[in-house]
Amino acid sequence: MRHKNPRYLAFVRSLPCAHCGNPETIAHHPIGLGMGAMGTKPDDISAVPMCPECHGKLHENAKSWALPQIRWILETQNKAQELGEL
8 A cells, every 4th residue: 555645745845856956846756666566656755856847858768767766765855854854
């Protein structure tokens, strides 16, 4: 069962894009990392902030974005810990 956390997703959306720094973001759930079951999203704790443009590029070629996604997950979670969101 997927763990959902609306409060954490709101925090993620408050951060700038993990790739380009654009302040207008969505909470992107990583793809291509084996974190979710087939056809399902990973847990919300793995979400990262992405602007619509970068998000679209990632979905066009997820394999080339695998390592950055892992780094962004850790950076986002570290920021959440620093700010008391985790």
